[in-house]
Amino acid sequence: MVEDNKIIRKRILATREMNRIMAEYFYELDEAQKTGKQKVAWCTSVGPAEILRAMGFLVYFPENHGAMLGATRMATDLIPYANALGYSPEICSYLTSDVGAYVKGVTPLAIAYKGIEAVPRPDVLAYNTNQCRDVKDWLAWYSREFNVPILGITTHRGVTDVSKAHIDSVACQMEAMIEPLENISGTSFDIDELRRVLSLSRQCSDLWKKVLDTASAVPAPWTFFDGTIHMGPAVVLRGTQMAVDYYKLLLTELNERVENSEAAVEGEKFRLYWEGMPIWGRLRGNSELFSVNSACVVASTYCNSWIFSAFDPSNPFESMARAYTELFIVRSDKAKEEYIKKMLDFFKIDGIIFHDAKTCPNNSNNRYGMPRRLEEETAVPSLVINGDLNDMRCVSDEQLKTNIEAFIEQLEEKK
Numbered sequence: 001m002v003e004d005n006k007i008i009r010k011r012i013l014a015t016r017e018m019n020r021i022m023a024e025y026f027y028e029l030d031e032a033q034k035t036g037k038q039k040v041a042w043c044t045s046v047g048p049a050e051i052l053r054a055m056g057f058l059v060y061f062p063e064n065h066g067a068m069l070g071a072t073r074m075a076t077d078l079i080p081y082a083n084a085l086g087y088s089p090e091i092c093s094y095l096t097s098d099v100g101a102y103v104k105g106v107t108p109l110a111i112a113y114k115g116i117e118a119v120p121r122p123d124v125l126a127y128n129t130n131q132c133r134d135v136k137d138w139l140a141w142y143s144r145e146f147n148v149p150i151l152g153i154t155t156h157r158g159v160t161d162v163s164k165a166h167i168d169s170v171a172c173q174m175e176a177m178i179e180p181l182e183n184i185s186g187t188s189f190d191i192d193e194l195r196r197v198l199s200l201s202r203q204c205s206d207l208w209k210k211v212l213d214t215a216s217a218v219p220a221p222w223t224f225f226d227g228t229i230h231m232g233p234a235v236v237l238r239g240t241q242m243a244v245d246y247y248k249l250l251l252t253e254l255n256e257r258v259e260n261s262e263a264a265v266e267g268e269k270f271r272l273y274w275e276g277m278p279i280w281g282r283l284r285g286n287s288e289l290f291s292v293n294s295a296c297v298v299a300s301t302y303c304n305s306w307i308f309s310a311f312d313p314s315n316p317f318e319s320m321a322r323a324y325t326e327l328f329i330v331r332s333d334k335a336k337e338e339y340i341k342k343m344l345d346f347f348k349i350d351g352i353i354f355h356d357a358k359t360c361p362n363n364s365n366n367r368y369g370m371p372r373r374l375e376e377e378t379a380v381p382s383l384v385i386n387g388d389l390n391d392m393r394c395v396s397d398e399q400l401k402t403n404i405e406a407f408i409e410q411l412e413e414k415k
Helices: 015-037 049-054 062-071 073-083 093-104 108-112 134-146 164-176 178-185 191-216 225-231 233-238 241-259 280-292 318-323 333-346 370-380 399-414
Strands: 040-041 058-060 124-128 150-155 270-275 295-300 351-357 382-387
Touching: 015 040, 015 058, 015 108, 015 225, 015 233, 015 241, 040 049, 049 058, 049 178, 049 191, 049 318, 062 073, 062 093, 062 108, 062 233, 062 280, 073 093, 073 280, 093 124, 093 134, 093 178, 108 191, 124 134, 124 178, 134 150, 150 164, 164 178, 164 225, 164 318, 191 225, 191 233, 191 241, 191 318, 225 233, 225 280, 225 295, 233 241, 241 333, 270 333, 280 399, 333 370, 351 370, 351 399, 382 399
Parallel strands: 040 058, 040 124, 124 150, 270 295, 270 351, 351 382
Antiparallel strands: none
């Protein structure tokens, strides 16, 4: 039935510019690696990147590399190399595929960017456990491997209401990073430079939110699967003018699509919300599967994780602490459910897809009754799909297809 539908992939014109600035970012890191002219800091994706940039470091994000390993389908073959070092196949497959890639001496950067042979060697590693403990263990492995210092922030988890005590605790840890970073970088801390960088991060965040919010239009001008690709600058380039300029360009294009009622999914009938990690090795296949069934995945918690509306350059440490502690993944189920309910209303959602990622329990929110509670409160049905972010051995394409098609039939009957 649905196989007869023709999939028309709508190209986002801004993609060319995104590819250009991402290439510039990676080549700058590679130049620093080869010449030693600038220090490189590795940072977790929602870690203290603004502090590192303000201290003169180029910032590299191993999680971005992990996502690239997943999207290029290299990850599954590399995970066993980390398992052989004693890292369980049950833990974060970003971690295991990235460590496996290092052990094997391969990187998707070498395929995408001519002349780049390896990821840049770090001068310091910085983490924030607001995502999970895995990021700390991940960077700790590289700290031992490269014999370089590691600095970190321990964030409260399971938080319902973010209090002053939570914020003060994280802000103090951020401030404590300054002196060791000065010693490593050879650069004195400048509060005005931090304010400048934080202002750019706030602008990037605000524009990224506006970009994501365009999908509240009916029909939606783009999908969650588009967002997972175009979030790249918000992750690795926040705190730079390049990211700000890029999202202005992308926002203009998406607003034009909205004005012209140009749909990302032709004949959009169902609007879905994706809760959990992407299945990186199946982005295109999943995008086409939903499209051919006239379903548009319009929004997600994942892409919204890089919206930091609390950033305030006039109060940098406290506002960074608040922004990085208000993060969805840090919160209690009660707070998460309230957030999702608002998203369901704003994006006019017909159904929720919960991705139960085998190696990412911290971003799998279906395991403690949330889907049922939300359905009872909102009457919005949900589907739990089993898979993983990077380990495709955990993904059954046939089961995924059958379950999604059955779910959409259920939505059709409800309508």
